[in-house]
Amino acid sequence: GEDVEQSLFLSVREGDSSVINCTYTDSSSTYLYWYKQEPGAGLQLLTYIFSNMDMKQDQRLTVLLNKKDKHLSLRIADTQTGDSAIYFCAERGGYQKVTFGIGTKLQVIP
Amino acid sequence: NAGVTQTPKFRVLKTGQSMTLLCAQDMNHEYMYWYRQDPGMGLRLIHYSVGEGTTAKGEVPDGYNVSRLKKQNFLLGLESAAPSQTSVYFCASRRTDGSSGANVLTFGAGSRLTVL
Numbered sequence A: 001g002e003d004v005e006q007s008l009f010l011s012v013r014e015g016d017s018s019v020i021n022c023t024y025t026d027s028s029s030t031y032l033y034w035y036k037q038e039p040g041a042g043l044q045l046l047t048y049i050f051s052n053m054d055m056k057q058d059q060r061l062t063v064l065l066n067k068k069d070k071h072l073s074l075r076i077a078d079t080q081t082g083d084s085a086i087y088f089c090a091e092r093g094g095y096q097k098v099t100f101g102i103g104t105k106l107q108v109i110p
Numbered sequence B: 001n002a003g004v005t006q007t008p009k010f011r012v013l014k015t016g017q018s019m020t021l022l023c024a025q026d027m028n029h030e031y032m033y034w035y036r037q038d039p040g041m042g043l044r045l046i047h048y049s050v051g052e053g054t055t056a057k058g059e060v061p062d063g064y065n066v067s068r069l070k071k072q073n074f075l076l077g078l079e080s081a082a083p084s085q086t087s088v089y090f091c092a093s094r095r096t097d098g099s100s101g102a103n104v105l106t107f108g109a110g111s112r113l114t115v116l
Helices: none
Strands: A004-006 A009-013 A018-024 A031-037 A043-050 A055-058 A061-066 A071-076 A085-092 A098-100 A104-109 B004-007 B010-013 B019-025 B031-038 B042-049 B065-067 B073-078 B087-096 B103-107 B111-115
Touching: A004 A085, A009 A018, A018 A031, A018 A085, A018 A104, A031 A061, A043 A055, A043 A061, A043 A071, A043 B103, A071 A085, B004 B087, B019 B031, B019 B087, B019 B111, B031 B073, B042 B065, B042 B073, B073 B087
Parallel strands: A009 A104, B010 B111
Antiparallel strands: A004 A018, A018 A071, A031 A043, A031 A085, A055 A061, A061 A071, A085 A098, A085 A104, B004 B019, B019 B073, B031 B042, B031 B087, B065 B073, B087 B103, B087 B111
16 A cells, blocks of 8 residues: 655754655656645645656756655755744545655744 | 635633634645644644645544645544644645755744644
């Protein structure tokens, strides 16, 4: 079955880069996603990558995909206090199903 | 454009009581989902719908029922609430990005339910 794993917590200083990692098990995943959840709010899509791509860049965000190792990472350059949130990795695998990781809480220290 | 709206935002129930959570979307999306979010568990899919009049079970459907009588609404019901159903519930609707084919979920703000 599908499974998505993430570390629970990451702390970085403002201005540094953050790297959030994720591993997944479903080799048939077509798309992999990063969602952001701010306190008291729902999840918002940050970015996604198609499974035949290695990298996608979107302003301060860089997504790297290693399909062989089933490893996905999200790099946030010049991390700001407004980036403090929970970040969810998700994969689109089986029929109509998107599987989420447990979320990584990013704490940005001023 | 409101997106996905969930009501109520907060509710406290006693064990055995029933209630319905309402999800409404104004984006004409076919697919809608109900998830629950618990500490250390991430989001787990309860039920989903691929269109008006259809529903299907997700990962954790027991104790919940759903209905999709109108395309814009997806209702989640608890017939006899249990403390194990204390959670934050999120509704989402799905669109397919026209250029990439990626499925993109739009989430509501969540409904926090406490069962005593």
